[in-house]
Amino acid sequence: xxxxxxxxxxxxxxxxxxxxxxxxxxxxxxxxxxxxxxxxxxxxxxxxxxxxxxxxxxxxxxxxxxxxxxxxxxxxxxxxxxxxxxxxxxxxxxxxxxxxxxxxxxxxxxxxx
Amino acid sequence: xxxxxxxxxxxxxxxxxxxxxxxxxxxxxxxxxxxxxxxxxxxxxxxxxxxxxxxxxxxxxxxxxxxxxxxxxxxxxxxxxxxxxxxxxxxxxxxxxxxxxxxxxxxxxxxx
Numbered sequence: 001x002x003x004x005x006x007x008x009x010x011x012x013x014x015x016x017x018x019x020x021x022x023x024x025x026x027x028x029x030x031x032x033x034x035x036x037x038x039x040x041x042x043x044x045x046x047x048x049x050x051x052x053x054x055x056x057x058x059x060x061x062x063x064x065x066x067x068x069x070x071x072x073x074x075x076x077x078x079x080x081x082x083x084x085x086x087x088x089x090x091x092x093x094x095x096x097x098x099x100x101x102x103x104x105x106x107x108x109x110x111x112x113x
Numbered sequence: 114x115x116x117x118x119x120x121x122x123x124x125x126x127x128x129x130x131x132x133x134x135x136x137x138x139x140x141x142x143x144x145x146x147x148x149x150x151x152x153x154x155x156x157x158x159x160x161x162x163x164x165x166x167x168x169x170x171x172x173x174x175x176x177x178x179x180x181x182x183x184x185x186x187x188x189x190x191x192x193x194x195x196x197x198x199x200x201x202x203x204x205x206x207x208x209x210x211x212x213x214x215x216x217x218x219x220x221x222x223x224x225x
Contacts, residue, residue, distance in 0.1 A: 032211060032212065041201070041219065041221065042219060043119075043205075043217050043218045043219050044156075044216045046213050046215075049213065089155065093212075094211060095211050095212065096211065099211065100146070100158065100161060100171075100211075101207075101211055101213070103156045104155060105153070
């Protein structure tokens, strides 16, 4: 049973527009959420994170929003650039516990020229 | 510079042979992980280790084995019992507090 779900396998967005990637989770005990970006044939790299005590975290063009009541988070990329074309993994964890980070299956983002 | 190194980048093996993928980190991380990525499957956890000389099975451990004799190293052996070994393998490490993982650059294994 998937605890972290990314329901859109792929997403295409025009260059310069906003990209919105969505993620849902089932366990309300998760207290830390992360987004990773992955290019083909490379390892994922950390992009941005958010603690459950916040509802928004911003880093340059990237903003993550957390809606705890809906168990939903989203990653906004504004403006979208060609280098943003990659697979994005949403992940959730329990901080400071002997447990693993749970990853979603990923969403492939295509930035169109 | 601290980091996590996987070698080799590409690996070819004949069916029926065991093969070992290397993963080394100099981040002084306690925990290490092996994932497998297949198209449309996301990241699937094979094995993980939270401390030296101890490791646990992940979601798809069958046909794989690991060892953790040193903090820096977590090699993965893909045995002949693994029915579909061709995949992209990713190693990761963390401090163990779940603030995030650092991933290696991956090894693409092709079994012919």
